[in-house]
Amino acid sequence: MSARPPPAVWFVAPALAAIGAFFALPVFASLGLSLTDFDIYAIGDLRTLRFVGLDNYARLLHEPLFWTALANTLVFVALGAPLSIAASLAAALLVNARLVRWKGLFRTLLFLPVVTTLVAVAVVWRALYHPRVGLLNGLLGALGVAPIDWLGDPRFAMPALIAMAVWKNFGFNMVIFLAGLQSIPERLYEAACIDGAGALAQLRAVTLPLLAPTFAFVGISTAIGSFQLFAEPYVMTGGGPANRTLSLVLLMYREGFRWWNMGSAAALAFVLFALVLAASWLQWRLRPLEAQR
């Protein structure tokens, strides 16, 4: 007769069962799926399914659309994530400044875009970006700038999506930075002040080094989030113009759920996974010494 399991097992069982069944299992199944030619016929009759080894991955390497989507996604991450983090840090420093009043109000206002629905603000920004009647060109026109076809011009479409993403997301990291800033002991600034350090010197010698662990967290989470770019191009550009805003996840969605090429879509999903893993690893390796304790 075996002993009754301790009650703790029943506490974790529901969560672990759900994670196992609806996350872990599908992740491993996805790896298997990426090694098959699963397509719309296989949905109807699983016997048509064939094991194709690494063919899906090999085919991706010869698929120009894949390279386009990969390059677009990397551009979005490499430009969007640093810009977003810089905006977050600047906003946090402003809100946290000693002389500022109504800190709570500014914090809430700047955070507001974070809680909005991405699809809805994408619809709004599509209108703001309208070349003829959009508010943005209206404002720029008042400054003498010729109208720009933000979402229709291949040169501007990706920067336009990046600008919107920065607007939508910077508030989240701002709050994380604020938490980091408020955990820096006041006496360090007092000591720096006595040593004659000005505001800029304090920023360099005290604030930024002590924010290092926050940077590590913010960097990884922002990069991971950016790799998953989907709703913005889906709603605003459909991946165009000339595929300039086609992202990996949008391509995966089309392959998998429009054309039901689940095998090659799963291979795309694993490319995404590899990128996220590489980004996490890179940042873990590059994290500043202070955070390596």
Added chain:
Amino acid sequence: MRARLASLLLHALLIAASAAALLPLLWMVSASLMPAGEASQGPHLLPSAPTLEHYRALLGRMQLLRNAANSAGLAAAVTAISLAVNSLAGYAFAKLRFAGREPLFRALLAAMVVPGQVAMLPLFLMLKGLGLVDTYWGVIVPGVASIFAIFLIRQYALGIPESLLDAARVDGAGELRIWWSIALPACRPILVTLAVFTFLGSWNDFLWPLVVLSDADLQTLPVALANLAGEHVQDTELMMAGAVLTIAPAVLVFACLQKYYLQGLMSGAVKG
């Protein structure tokens, strides 16, 4: 004098940043009140003659009300179920002893780097096999357990004094009873934070509901809005009204609970 000037400059910058953050949302509300066609005539900041016709048109269609009810119901269900499931697990990982606790927890943390899209394709096929595609459960079930939520609750529950739990055990309380009447009240702040976080996450979610719900009667607001935006490219004012109706509940929830939400986020960030 220099301090006055610096203060002035700081506030000017903050007001400019806040204006930039709010302008798209304010214009959305303004454009939703414009007579049909006005937003397509040129860049207008304010409606010439404010009208509620677009809201009436949208709310007059039963479809959109259904979509809103779907969104609200699904977000509420996901929030309630996930709080129960994750608080049980988070508390156990912090306070109850069982074989394999630490390795299991580390494995869960490591799994957080796997993006959800990786699981999406087989998950769809699995749910199809179970007959859950195009049902509410197809949306709820994958959103229930969250490693992130378990992690946050565990971090918070670590701070519950052991003596409190032991005293309850001496009094003969069962473990479930202790979880309910001691652990949950002690974790209230982080649970409120997570509730807001989960509700908003579910309300705003797009890709999974788009994939799993194709029946228009079951679809959520963001999916319906994306369809609307695809069909009615010209009706800017109507779409802005739709965007307002989608965003407003999320902003309202945030506005009511922002104190808990932001504080929870900040305390979690420091501990994490």
